[in-house]
Amino acid sequence: MKIAVLPGDGIGTEIVAEAVKVLRALDLKLEMESALVGGAAYEAHGHPLPESTLKLAKEADAILFGAVGDWKYDKLDRPLRPEQAILGLRKHLGLFANFRPAICYEQLTHASSLKPELVAGLDILIIRELTGDIYFGQPRGRRTAVDGHFPGADEAFDTMRYSRPEIERIARVAFEAARKRNKKVTSVDKANVLETFQFWKDVVTDVHKDYQDVELEHMYVDNAAMQLVKKPKAFDVIVTGNMFGDILSDEASMLTGSIGMLPSASLNSSNQGLYEPSHGSAPDIAGKGVANPLATILSAAMMLRFSLNQEAAAQRIEAAVQKVLAQGLRTPDIYSEGTTKVGTAQMGDAVVKALAA
Ligand SMILES: NC(=O)C1=CN([C@@H]2O[C@H](COP(=O)(O)OP(=O)(O)OC[C@H]3O[C@@H](n4cnc5c(N)ncnc54)[C@H](O)[C@@H]3O)[C@@H](O)[C@H]2O)C=CC1
């Protein structure tokens, strides 16, 4: 089983090191090969996603990814910016289905941004379409406005678009996932304003005809953002587009205690996957040894489950994470009074120790 390890920038290198430590502690024949990506690759090779990194990713059974980006690259032309590396990997590998489970562990109900009773037992799954929408739509660019409020002024534009097959395949992923859970899908859109999302709603409704055992509700994204903090446990599976899913999953992370707790899996139609925490490179805390590695460690568990057919090993990691939380170990982002504050490496070491016990 070959894993491409792409740590990236900022805390990416720190958190991936801990996930690799955990993977190495399992009795599995895992071949891991690392490569530069993002700002680190730009510095070394002049491109955020060098051909050699893309080749390694394509040939691997799975990819473990950290995060990319830094404010110092903000002035680079867009194609050279570190974030293009993760967007490029998603596009080149066809990783259209992004699973972001928001689970509030029993030990972290007090770390959540909401009252403990609102998040106790929370287990929702956000399924975000990952290769379409306004993040990839063409054309995009800058031009002189010909209409609008200020004709003749400089303007910028992006294109929001989805094709029927793109919506159909992500809707099927969501209905199939709901069948294995609590049989409810909330499709989040902005159909009252956007043609793209009226189409989204129509196509999801069509696909639902094949899944009559699953309840389907439609919700506008603004209401969904509000319901997530009002009554999050009313959701089971949320399916939505690329941009709404990006935003709602960061919001949902705070129900679990921290963005440092939210893992993700991005799968293509052959179940090859890229596994990464849902957060970014966190330049504000990079190099300080305080980043929470659990989202990345839990992403490694998802990798074992979805791409490497190692369910038992995935469950071992998840149990070890719960054990360290029960021991009271906390990185600063999930710290609360009466618990023990630890750094990134100490947290990784504790998970390894809990695996052995
Ligand atoms: N998949 C990727 O590689 C992503 C890359 N980015 C990039 O990351 C850079 C920073 O973006 P931000 O908007 O600041 O988002 P971010 O997710 O990196 O950080 C947001 C906040 O969450 C905190 N945080 C994030 N991960 C954490 C962890 N594991 N433990 C503790 N605290 C954590 C950070 O310290 C920061 O205060 C930008 O260049 C952005 O484009 C952002 C999101 C995803």
Ligand SMILES: CC(C)CC(=O)C(=O)O
């Ligand atoms: C480069 C961004 C689209 C990454 C991001 O924010 C995400 O995937 O959550």
Ligand SMILES: [Mg+2]
């Ligand atoms: Mg995001």
